[in-house]
Amino acid sequence: MKTKVIGASKVFLCNENFDILENGAIAFNEKILEAGDFQTLASKYQNATFYEQRVLLPSFINPHIHFEFSNNTTAFIYGGFDKWLTSIMQNRDTILQDNTQAIKEAIKEQLESGVGSVGAISSYGDDMIELAKSPLKVLFFNEIIGSNPSAVDFLYSNFLERLEASKKLATKKFIPSIALHSPYSVHYILAKKVIELAKRENLKTSVHFLESHQEREWLEKSSGWFKSFYEQTLKLKDAKSLYTIQDFLALFEGMDTLFVHCLFANKEELQSICKSGSVISCPRSNRLLNNKIFNLDSIPSEKISIATDGKSSNNNLNFLDELRYTLFAYNTKDPLELSKTLLLSSTNFAAKALKLNNGILQKNKDADFTLFEIPNITASSQEALQFILHAKKKEKIFINGEEF
Amino acid sequence: MKTKVIGASKVFLCNENFDILENGAIAFNEKILEAGDFQTLASKYQNATFYEQRVLLPSFINPHIHFEFSNNTTAFIYGGFDKWLTSIMQNRDTILQDNTQAIKEAIKEQLESGVGSVGAISSYGDDMIELAKSPLKVLFFNEIIGSNPSAVDFLYSNFLERLEASKKLATKKFIPSIALHSPYSVHYILAKKVIELAKRENLKTSVHFLESHQEREWLEKSSGWFKSFYEQTLKLKDAKSLYTIQDFLALFEGMDTLFVHCLFANKEELQSICKSGSVISCPRSNRLLNNKIFNLDSIPSEKISIATDGKSSNNNLNFLDELRYTLFAYNTKDPLELSKTLLLSSTNFAAKALKLNNGILQKNKDADFTLFEIPNITASSQEALQFILHAKKKEKIFINGEEF
Structure with a gap:
């Protein structure tokens, strides 16, 4: 599977500290290769797309x-x-x-x-x-x-x-x-x-x-x-x-x-x-x-x-x-x-x-993730809360790196 | 304004006992003339329409x-x-x-x-x-x-x-x-x-x-x-x-x-x-x-x-x-x-x-009411609860007898 990069205004890694990458991205094929800054990953890999006022997080x-x-x-x-x-x-x-x-x-x-x-x-x-x-x-x-x-x-x-x-x-x-x-x-x-x-x-x-x-x-x-x-x-x-x-x-x-x-x-x-x-x-x-x-x-x-x-x-x-x-x-x-x-x-x-190999945007995890539009998410310092309040339906969902 | 009758599988009067009319209806112009059985009101007035698997209640x-x-x-x-x-x-x-x-x-x-x-x-x-x-x-x-x-x-x-x-x-x-x-x-x-x-x-x-x-x-x-x-x-x-x-x-x-x-x-x-x-x-x-x-x-x-x-x-x-x-x-x-x-x-x-003259389906009240589709509402004995769980958006709304 060809490697792709998808970036978004806010990337919820869903690690235990609940770290959020601003203008972050993941590079992935069936697995996640890397999570990081969109510009950095876009330079390193091909096929990079960025989505404004979107949240990217594990499915x-x-x-x-x-x-x-x-x-x-x-x-x-x-x-x-x-x-x-x-x-x-x-x-x-x-x-x-x-x-x-x-x-x-x-x-x-x-x-x-x-x-x-x-x-x-x-x-x-x-x-x-x-x-x-x-x-x-x-x-x-x-x-x-x-x-x-x-x-x-x-x-x-x-x-x-x-x-x-x-x-x-x-x-x-x-x-x-x-x-x-x-x-x-x-x-x-x-x-x-x-x-x-x-x-x-x-x-x-x-x-x-x-x-x-x-x-x-x-x-x-x-x-x-x-x-x-x-x-x-x-x-x-x-x-x-x-x-x-x-x-x-x-x-x-x-x-x-x-x-x-x-x-x-x-x-x-x-x-x-x-x-x-x-x-x-x-x-x-x-x-x-x-x-x-x-x-x-x-x-x-x-x-x-x-x-x-x-x-x-x-x-x-x-x-x-x-x-x-x-x-x-x-x-x-x-x-x-x-x-x-x-x-x-x-x-x-x-x-x-x-016992699933997903649930976090991290190297070697299955590329199971979702993209949501959250209007004005960049204006918020309470991203997790505003996500739950305003997420309506997925814009994109990937499972094992394949889009459905 | 011409008198009409609208009926539904369940009519919530919203009186203090929360009485529900099965296959009920209201006759109305700007005001409600009468609430009762659909068949009875349909015989008495013109312009009667019945809606299956619907709830009619005050707006x-x-x-x-x-x-x-x-x-x-x-x-x-x-x-x-x-x-x-x-x-x-x-x-x-x-x-x-x-x-x-x-x-x-x-x-x-x-x-x-x-x-x-x-x-x-x-x-x-x-x-x-x-x-x-x-x-x-x-x-x-x-x-x-x-x-x-x-x-x-x-x-x-x-x-x-x-x-x-x-x-x-x-x-x-x-x-x-x-x-x-x-x-x-x-x-x-x-x-x-x-x-x-x-x-x-x-x-x-x-x-x-x-x-x-x-x-x-x-x-x-x-x-x-x-x-x-x-x-x-x-x-x-x-x-x-x-x-x-x-x-x-x-x-x-x-x-x-x-x-x-x-x-x-x-x-x-x-x-x-x-x-x-x-x-x-x-x-x-x-x-x-x-x-x-x-x-x-x-x-x-x-x-x-x-x-x-x-x-x-x-x-x-x-x-x-x-x-x-x-x-x-x-x-x-x-x-x-x-x-x-x-x-x-x-x-x-x-x-x-x-201090509004509405909020109840009763004679002389303003004809302010709404019709909602609630699939299978006739199968339920817990109508008020199922209404709240399943009402999505109004099918019809009337204010002072006028439909909007």
Whole structure:
């Protein structure tokens, strides 16, 4: 691939100091060769173009999306996890029907909002083909779910089929991975099997964890709303939680698992997660389903990534919107410092959590970056904040050095 | 004007119970004649049209906007009122230059986001002509500002000139009114004069009040950041606050004044305001300038309206965006109940605060209403919430029965 140079008024390197190059640039082919001053790089390499009143930064990583639910607008009930899950059980089938077009639009929405990499939670495999042929860099999390012991064998073989199908599509941009649905919904026989498999084959793992207070009550006491959910909806009598919280966490010891939500995890549990794993927070989804957002001060920022979740629990999948709403949701934090942290969470920190070779404009990293027009950005000394406030859609996006 | 009937899948009356008519309609000319079932009204009147998967509701009232600052994107500093006001003093002139086109776009943004009535704070009169000829229903608040005693006469006569000019443009849709900038910036000689004038001529009044902790410290102790602002920026030596908080509030006793922001007002002060006045809250502006949002539980909901403020302290003036960000900013409140309250604050409650004859779909009210497409709204039992989540731009807007 021919080397190119792209420059912009402001280049957000997304290194840990959040350094910004004024009139900066990167030289790149599939990888980034160099980041630096535009004039210097333009003299050194061919094919240099500069963009005024633009911000150049690493493409975002949206590490938790359910693409298969992209048909949804109004079918699910918000305001309580119990009501939401009940509405999911009732209306899921309608929403999942004919979802290919909606999945395509959701992929486009990722690219338009500057997302280059995603963590896609695939419950049924409906999104596999579209994601594999999309420009996105995809961690494709084949999901296992099921708590009924009599269905364990069937569910595992169905899971294996999907995993095998995804392996056949594997490329450097499409990475087969494993999601366990949650501690309240995956039988321990299944959990143990897939975790062993993940360890053996070195596959990335993701799990919904302590999203609701109802889940916490169930795991701690086998009581509360999940008791009736098990008995009435899943028709399982005398159901009890299959794990304590500690037992469940112990399954993931030493693994770099992505723990999604963690709204009701306590300090010790979060510390345990952060030893080798990390947390993914979905602010809009959490607000709509549980009237709560993750305490950003409870763990180091480097351990937190931001995601949109699926349209099953969000009004759209626009990553820029997610960042903007997050800025206003955490409304007591200094807006400039929060903006820098959110941009790092969406690039550098997420890349580390997902073990992707991107998220920072630095030599030898994948050339995954995005260009946005931000009118009058040169007039600002609060670039990260003004970027989040004003970024509308990508002007250019490159993944592995290729423009899409 | 010929009577028409417009019907929609869901009609939000915006009465205090937040009643919703399924397949409802209104019959109207300049005024609303009747709200009810579409079929019934269609049989009774001519010219009936029904819109599927649409929501019909009163047009929004955006009671506090500085249209004159519509040129701004990145010129001002956020994260602290002190830093922001310093940047306003430094960069104001640039932003105010050639602002006519930006004012026109801001007016369009109001209509597109379903706003039919505004409270426009006019510091210089730059927005007077454009607002007077716009479709909007306008409370045009001519603003008085100035704390230097030697400038009082000049400032008052300049204010009177603008007020007189606005009176010449007065119509039933363009209502000359008075804004006092704030207790830290208006000399008491000016304040007393304009308040007397407002009482004598029965003009509506608006005032910024306790927006920052710096303002509170200044009013209470004549110390803190405003001390240096007075001495260094305004070149006034030995400056002291011209009011105590109580003295300032006493000026407005018995008046239906709009108190804007009130972030740092205590319970007693808020109670005093609510006796005959009301509070306007600008959530995004407050978050960006003061890292704080108004406590919605501190006064009755009926006393709170929601506004965008100007582009001097917001990323846009889209009223639907303001409602959406507010929904996510108050993230511990039940989202459906909060949505109903926010919609009432933006219609019924704001109309009462501004003494406008609209904000509710009810016989004899002005026919000020808007139609929005909300895909699959008929599938939802949480209509107010889904409306806020999914409303993008108005399909139709009527003001005094005329479509714009």
